Amino acid sequence: MEKDLLYQIALSLVPNIGPVQAKLLLQHFEPAEIFHARKSDLERIEGIGSIKADNIKHFDNFKAAEQEISFIRKYGIQPLFITNPDYPQRLLNCYDSPIMLYYKGKADLNASRIVSVIGTRNNTEYGKQLSENFISGLSALGVLIVSGLAYGIDAIAHKTAIRNGLPTVGVLAHGLDQVYPSQHAELAKEMVRQKGGLLTEFRNNTKPDKHNFPTRNRLVAGMADATVVIETGSKGGSMITAELANGYNRDVFAFPGRVADNKSAGCNALIKNNKALLITEAKDLVNLMRWDEMDRVPARRQKELFIELSNAEKTVLTVFKDKEIAHIDEINYRSGLTTSAAAAAILSLEMQNVIVSLPGKLYRLD
Secondary structure, rough: HHHHHHHHHHHHHOOOOOHHHHHHHHHOOOOHHHHHOOHHHHHHHOHHHHHHHHHOOOOOHHHHHHHHHHHHHOOOOOOOOOOOOOOHHHHHHOOOOOOOEEEEEEEOOOOOOOOEEEEOOOOHHHHHHHHHHHOOOHHHOOEEEEEOOOHHHHHHHHHHHHHHOOOOOEOOOOOOOOOHHHHHHHHHHHHHHHOOOEEEEOOOOOOOOOOOHHHHHHHHHHHOOOOEEEOOOOOOHHHHHHHHHHHOOEEEEEEOOOOOOOHHHHHHHHEEEEOOOOOOOHHHHHHHHHHHHHHHOOOOOOOOOOOOOHHHHHHHHHOOOOEEEEEEEHHHHHHOOOOOHHHHHHHHHHHHHOOEOOOOOEEEEE
């Protein structure tokens, strides 16, 4: 296990091998095999080529991976390689999802309902009240609240979640050896204590450099079912996150503000340009996501006797061996089928009353 982890972390450290290229390599090799493969075999993989293959063959920074393992063990951090079942499965359908994450906490990163709450660092009292009322309105549903632990709306979202007994996860733009801003160190500890957590793709000793924040934002957008923009100007991190969520085919919602209020200009623009649905309270999101229907147990239909399943259908059902509900991204990834083959198998299983579709692209054994 330790040796596997060494190569998993090392793969994330190879120069010019980003998440997209790493996943291409993993389609052909196990992590350790990548470093021992012949250069000619690496070069033949589409998207790798000679320069990237050279970078792999000449990689000699395993010491950094060993240091990261020591840090992980010392502070009880959970490494989440992309094949780990605890890895946020919703990220698997994002083309640029990281192959390695580091997690400190107890919140379920694959909870049935996850909402990312984002907004300006310089909120108004209006934005504060919206955030608190919105998250309080979700308390009965046990929603996992995700944000970026920044000043303003992020911090309000985390604090309100804790007050309402909801788990909340902060996604960081740096390593887990620090908290940025430092004023939120105690909030971060409280989030972990209250069965929330801290998540990052960055190794320890990685500073919160400016370019890390857009990188962080894609996790905030991709790991949730819905992204809610509370209050934001027309430019900035929240708008980037909303655009990313749209690109990942996630649901985006925004609270409207006064026409002349610059702090709400971004929300109003998202709504005006049909990039976000207008909401005014938590009930709007619950209804639009059809989460109220998830709690209603449908009458079970009579299954066909002696159903004959195709190989693809049997493969899809293996995903449900240890769970009753699975997200479409998890089914696609864990089955190993192409997206179209998985979709066809899922549809057939629905028609045969074997599985049932739930809101939020979830499926349950019927």
